[in-house]
Amino acid sequence: MSFFILLTSLLGGLALFIFGTNLISDGLQKAAAVEVQKLLGTFTRNRVAGMLVGFVVTIFLQTSAVTSVLLVGFVSAGLMTMEQALGVILGAAIGSTMTVQLIVFRITDYAPWALILGLLPYLLAKRRRWRYLGQSAVGFGLLFYGVMTMSSAVQPLKEFPAWVLQFQYLASHPWLLFVAATLFTAIVQSSAAPVALAISLAGQGVLFLEPALAIVLGANVGTTATGLLSSLAASWEARRVAWAHFFFKIIGALLFLPFLPSFGRLVAWTSPHLARQVANGHTLFNVVNMLIFLPFTPYISKLLERLLPEHPREEKIAKYLDEALLEVPELALSRVRQEILRMAGIIREKMFPRIMQPLPLREEGLLRKLKEVDNVLDCLYQAIARYLARISPGDEREEVEKARLLYIANDLEHIGDVMVQMARQWRKVEETGLGFSAQGQAEIEEMYRLVQENFEKAVEAFASADYRLAVQVIKQHPALLKMEKTLRFSHFQRLQQENRLSLETTAVHMDLINHLLRLNSHNVSIAQAVLGII
The missing domain is CATH 1.20.58.220 (Phosphate transport system protein phou homolog 2; domain 2)
Structure with a gap:
C-alpha cells in the first residue's frame, strides 16, 4: 500500500468519525435537550448530585459542551449556584468518555445495521423526535465505520520504517505528544477523535500505552478550547464555566503527566487488551480528576468569582x-x-x-x-x-x-x-x-x-x-x-x-x-x- 493511500484512508476514517460524532450529538440534543434541561434544573441541589446528573446528561447528549451551555443559563438565571455547576462539569467530563468506551467494543460489524435502522426514521418519520433519533443512529453507524477505516489504515504502518522511527521518537517525548494532541483536539473540536486515533494506533501495535495516554491527556485539555473561545464575547457566567472546565482539565493533566509510567501501570491492570487500556485510561483520568476537585468546588467557585468579576459594561x-x-x-x-x-x-x-x-x-x-x-x-x-x-x-x-x-x-x-x-x-x-x-x-x-x-x-x-x-x-x-x-x-x-x-x-x-x-x-x-x- 502506498503512503498516499494509507494517509487518505486514515484521514477519511477520521472525517467519518468526526462527522458521525456531530450527527449523534446534534440528533440527541434535538430529541432530548428539553428533558435534559428539566433534569439539570431539578436534581443538582448539591455537588455530588450535580456530578451524577452531569454524568448521565452527557451520556445522553454525547457532548459536554452542550451541558456547559445549559449550565450557563441556569447560573445566570440564579437557578443554580456556581458551586453546583462545577459538580455538573466534573460529572459531564466522565460522561463524555462513554463514546470512547463504546468504540473498543467489537461492534463495528454491526455498523451497517445502525445506518439502516437509523436511515429509515431519518428519511421517513413525520415526527421530528423520531427523525432526530434516526439521525443519531446514522451517526453511530458512521462513527463505527470511521473507527474501522482508521484501524484498517494504520495496519500497514509497520511497513514504513521512517514512520515507526517517528512514533518511537514521540513515545520518548510524551510532553510533545501531549501538546500535539491538545492542538489537534482544539482544531477538530472533539476529544473523542484523537483518543480514537490513539486506540487505533495502539491496537495495531504502532503506539505503546504511555504515549497513547499522553494523547488522551492532551485531548482532554484541547476539548476546553471551544468553550474558552466562545466565552470571550459571552457573559461573565459563561466565562467562569469555561475557565472552570479548562482549570480542571489542565491541572489534572499536569498532575498526571510527571507520573505517566505509574498511571500506565495502573491502567494496564484494568484490561489485557491495549486498546481497552487506552479507553479505560481516558475514563480513569476524568474519574480521578473528579475525586480530586469535587471536595474543593466551594473554594474554586469563590476563586473564579474573584478572578472573573462582573463588569458593569457587560x-x-x-x-x-x-x-x-x-x-x-x-x-x-x-x-x-x-x-x-x-x-x-x-x-x-x-x-x-x-x-x-x-x-x-x-x-x-x-x-x-x-x-x-x-x-x-x-x-x-x-x-x-x-x-x-x-x-x-x-x-x-x-x-x-x-x-x-x-x-x-x-x-x-x-x-x-x-x-x-x-x-x-x-x-x-x-x-x-x-x-x-x-x-x-x-x-x-x-x-x-x-x-x-x-x-x-x-x-x-x-x-x-x-x-x-x-x-x-x-x-x-x-x-x-x-x-x-x-x-x-x-x-x-x-x-x-x-x-x-x-x-x-x-x-x-x-x-x-x-x-x-x-x-x-x-x-x-x-x-x-x-x-x-x-
Missing part, C-alpha cells in the same frame, strides 16, 4: 443567547424568554422607581442615567432580534412563538424609550424651578401607580404563562383611558382658576399624561402577546 451583553442552541429551537426560544425577562427586570429595577421621584428627592443627571439604561435595552433587543432570526426553522407553533417573543421584546424596548422621554419632561420642570400643583402631582402619581401595577402583571403573565393576569391588564386599559380624559379635564379646570403652577407646567403635565398612557398601551400589547394576539 449589561449590554446578552447573557442567555447561546449560539450552540440555535439548532435546537425549543431550547433557543427558552433562552430568548430568559433574556426578555432580564430586559423587564432592568426596567422594573432601574427605570420605574426613579421616574416619579418628587422633585426635591430626584437624583442628579436622571436623564443621562436613564439614557444609559435605555441603551442597554436597545442592545439587548437587537441581540434578541438577531438571535430569533438565526434560530433553525421549526414547526408552525415555534414560528408563531418567535413572532410573539419579538413583539414582547419590542414593547419592552419602547417602554424604555418612553421613560427617557418622561425624564426629558421632568428636566423641563427642573429648569423652571417649579413643580406641579399638589392636586396635579397626586393625579399623575395615581395614574403612574396603576400603569406600574399593569406592567408588573403583564411581565408576570409572560413569565408564568398566566392568561388570567394578561386578561386583567387588557381589561384595565379602558379605565386608564377614562382616567386620562378625567385628568385632562381636571388640569383644564385648574388653568381656568389661573393656578400659577398649572399655568407654568401645563405642557409638561399634558405630555406626562400622554406618556403614561403610551406605557400602558405597551403593557396591553405584552398581555395580548401572552394570549397569542399578535
Whole structure:
C-alpha cells in the first residue's frame, strides 16, 4: 500500500468519525435537550448530585459542551449556584468518555445495521423526535465505520520504517505528544477523535500505552478550547464555566503527566487488551480528576468569582443567547424568554422607581442615567432580534412563538424609550424651578401607580404563562383611558382658576399624561402577546 493511500484512508476514517460524532450529538440534543434541561434544573441541589446528573446528561447528549451551555443559563438565571455547576462539569467530563468506551467494543460489524435502522426514521418519520433519533443512529453507524477505516489504515504502518522511527521518537517525548494532541483536539473540536486515533494506533501495535495516554491527556485539555473561545464575547457566567472546565482539565493533566509510567501501570491492570487500556485510561483520568476537585468546588467557585468579576459594561451583553442552541429551537426560544425577562427586570429595577421621584428627592443627571439604561435595552433587543432570526426553522407553533417573543421584546424596548422621554419632561420642570400643583402631582402619581401595577402583571403573565393576569391588564386599559380624559379635564379646570403652577407646567403635565398612557398601551400589547394576539 502506498503512503498516499494509507494517509487518505486514515484521514477519511477520521472525517467519518468526526462527522458521525456531530450527527449523534446534534440528533440527541434535538430529541432530548428539553428533558435534559428539566433534569439539570431539578436534581443538582448539591455537588455530588450535580456530578451524577452531569454524568448521565452527557451520556445522553454525547457532548459536554452542550451541558456547559445549559449550565450557563441556569447560573445566570440564579437557578443554580456556581458551586453546583462545577459538580455538573466534573460529572459531564466522565460522561463524555462513554463514546470512547463504546468504540473498543467489537461492534463495528454491526455498523451497517445502525445506518439502516437509523436511515429509515431519518428519511421517513413525520415526527421530528423520531427523525432526530434516526439521525443519531446514522451517526453511530458512521462513527463505527470511521473507527474501522482508521484501524484498517494504520495496519500497514509497520511497513514504513521512517514512520515507526517517528512514533518511537514521540513515545520518548510524551510532553510533545501531549501538546500535539491538545492542538489537534482544539482544531477538530472533539476529544473523542484523537483518543480514537490513539486506540487505533495502539491496537495495531504502532503506539505503546504511555504515549497513547499522553494523547488522551492532551485531548482532554484541547476539548476546553471551544468553550474558552466562545466565552470571550459571552457573559461573565459563561466565562467562569469555561475557565472552570479548562482549570480542571489542565491541572489534572499536569498532575498526571510527571507520573505517566505509574498511571500506565495502573491502567494496564484494568484490561489485557491495549486498546481497552487506552479507553479505560481516558475514563480513569476524568474519574480521578473528579475525586480530586469535587471536595474543593466551594473554594474554586469563590476563586473564579474573584478572578472573573462582573463588569458593569457587560449589561449590554446578552447573557442567555447561546449560539450552540440555535439548532435546537425549543431550547433557543427558552433562552430568548430568559433574556426578555432580564430586559423587564432592568426596567422594573432601574427605570420605574426613579421616574416619579418628587422633585426635591430626584437624583442628579436622571436623564443621562436613564439614557444609559435605555441603551442597554436597545442592545439587548437587537441581540434578541438577531438571535430569533438565526434560530433553525421549526414547526408552525415555534414560528408563531418567535413572532410573539419579538413583539414582547419590542414593547419592552419602547417602554424604555418612553421613560427617557418622561425624564426629558421632568428636566423641563427642573429648569423652571417649579413643580406641579399638589392636586396635579397626586393625579399623575395615581395614574403612574396603576400603569406600574399593569406592567408588573403583564411581565408576570409572560413569565408564568398566566392568561388570567394578561386578561386583567387588557381589561384595565379602558379605565386608564377614562382616567386620562378625567385628568385632562381636571388640569383644564385648574388653568381656568389661573393656578400659577398649572399655568407654568401645563405642557409638561399634558405630555406626562400622554406618556403614561403610551406605557400602558405597551403593557396591553405584552398581555395580548401572552394570549397569542399578535
